Amino acid sequence: MGPMGNQRASIGLSDDEVDVLLRAARTLVLVTNGPDGVPDPVPMWFVVDEEGTVWMRTYAKSQKVVNLTRDPRFAALVETGDRYVELRGAQLSGTVALVDDVDTICEVFAGLMVKYEGLDPEHVDAVKSAYRDRAPKQRALRLDVTRVVSWDHGKQAAASGAAE
Numbered sequence: 001m002g003p004m005g006n007q008r009a010s011i012g013l014s015d016d017e018v019d020v021l022l023r024a025a026r027t028l029v030l031v032t033n034g035p036d037g038v039p040d041p042v043p044m045w046f047v048v049d050e051e052g053t054v055w056m057r058t059y060a061k062s063q064k065v066v067n068l069t070r071d072p073r074f075a076a077l078v079e080t081g082d083r084y085v086e087l088r089g090a091q092l093s094g095t096v097a098l099v100d101d102v103d104t105i106c107e108v109f110a111g112l113m114v115k116y117e118g119l120d121p122e123h124v125d126a127v128k129s130a131y132r133d134r135a136p137k138q139r140a141l142r143l144d145v146t147r148v149v150s151w152d153h154g155k156q157a158a159a160s161g162a163a164e
Contacts, residue, residue, distance in 0.1 A: 013150035018090050021150075023048050025078040026116075030056070030141075032067035032074055032096075039075075040067055047111035054092070054143040055108045060100070065139050068096045076143065087153040094146035098139045103128075105135040 013021065022028075027043045034040035042064060046056045054076075058064050068074070072095040079089030099105070106128040113119040113127055 011151045011153060011155045013088070013090065013152055017152070018148055018150050019048070019052050021080070021088060021090055022052075022054065022078060025080065027078075028054070028056075029077045030064065030074060031076065032064055033071045034063075034067055035070070040064075045112050045116055047108060047115055049111075054145070055111070056141040056143075057105055057108045057112065057138050058141060060137055060139050064141070065098060068098055068141070072096050072098075074143065081153070085153055085157045088151065090148055090150040092143060092145045092148055094144045097142040097144055099142055100136075100139055102132060102135040105138045105140045106131045108140045109135070109138075 026045075028046045029041050030044045031039045031041045040063065044056045044058075046054050048054055074093065074096050076092040077089065078092075079087065081087040081089075109131050110119070110124045110127045114121055114124065119127060
């Protein structure tokens, strides 16, 4: 491994750090392969379940679902930080499982409402029940991650003594 490989490894996040980053992040950029072979990036809201699996939901007729039905491979990016020394992120890749199970779709939807809309967790069951009629037109997207590349530029700064 050359100097760049060592530098890359030195700023990588541990599995636990990636999990914390994912749970704190607000938006994930999901990249699927478009019909013309050009990558199709879209910002997505998402939730991370107790096992650390990333889930999203979208309309069954969306371009994402069309793309993933043809080619289930994906790449995704989550990143935070405004200044160079604060940059942290993770690039995930693998395949997406398209799930049409109504209970799963309702679970993902309720999780999104808790995370993004401030839904009180005590109302989750009511929201899942209310969403059941709309769920058949949706798909849950489960990211089956096979590779993670991550970085924390603050680690590089700390190692070089340049941290502020």
